[in-house]
Amino acid sequence: MPYYTDEEGVFLVKLARQAIETYLREGKKIKPPKELPSEKLSQQNGVFVTLNKLVGERKKRKHELRGCIGYPYPIKPLVEATIDVAIQAAVSDPRFEPVSLDEMNEIVVEVSILTPPKLLSVSDPMEYPKKIKIGRDGLIVEKGFFKGLLLPQVPVEQKWDEMMFLTWTCYKAGLPGDCWMSEDVKIYTFQAEIFEELEPRGKIVRKEISGESHD
Numbered sequence: 001m002p003y004y005t006d007e008e009g010v011f012l013v014k015l016a017r018q019a020i021e022t023y024l025r026e027g028k029k030i031k032p033p034k035e036l037p038s039e040k041l042s043q044q045n046g047v048f049v050t051l052n053k054l055v056g057e058r059k060k061r062k063h064e065l066r067g068c069i070g071y072p073y074p075i076k077p078l079v080e081a082t083i084d085v086a087i088q089a090a091v092s093d094p095r096f097e098p099v100s101l102d103e104m105n106e107i108v109v110e111v112s113i114l115t116p117p118k119l120l121s122v123s124d125p126m127e128y129p130k131k132i133k134i135g136r137d138g139l140i141v142e143k144g145f146f147k148g149l150l151l152p153q154v155p156v157e158q159k160w161d162e163m164m165f166l167t168w169t170c171y172k173a174g175l176p177g178d179c180w181m182s183e184d185v186k187i188y189t190f191q192a193e194i195f196e197e198l199e200p201r202g203k204i205v206r207k208e209i210s211g212e213s214h215d
Helices: 008-025 076-089 125-131 151-159 160-170
Strands: 046-055 061-073 106-114 138-142 147-148 186-190 192-197 204-205
Touching: 008 046, 008 076, 008 106, 008 192, 008 204, 046 076, 061 076, 061 106, 061 147, 076 106, 125 160, 138 160, 151 160
Parallel strands: none
Antiparallel strands: 046 061, 046 106, 106 192, 138 147, 138 186, 192 204
């Protein structure tokens, strides 16, 4: 059963967009609203905001990543964390130039609310693929100061199997693709409830992701 309601998800996506557009227009960070749909949004929670630009003709439009930043761990109340990472996704993702206010007319906002990461325990690293479910799990790869995270929707969108998912999370950490086979590397899984705009400022829905396991 989902922990967050559709109403709560819609609220967070609208909050993320408001935070971005206010910051881009006025250079100010909005304050968390005093009235919330529920007390759950005041609880500390990990969250990511993803910005996707709609490109191509209307019937064949694709999502082009424009920014994605988040807090993997529950270090701030969810509303505060959403405001923080929404702004960071727009202006501080090192892979992209800052988003402009006009661009927000072509960008759909996606909010992923994360469960706390759990360390996978294995006797042999080759067991990792069997402990991961595509369409359910996100991954964190950690080795010393190196850390990489990919959200659960990424392997589904990229049509990866479990081993490819592990490989690309290693790359995200700045490590060799086969680093997950090393015994000094830690692998964490987490899940996410995802809400997204279908159109810029349009209808907001719960994003259902699913993937098939590859043996």
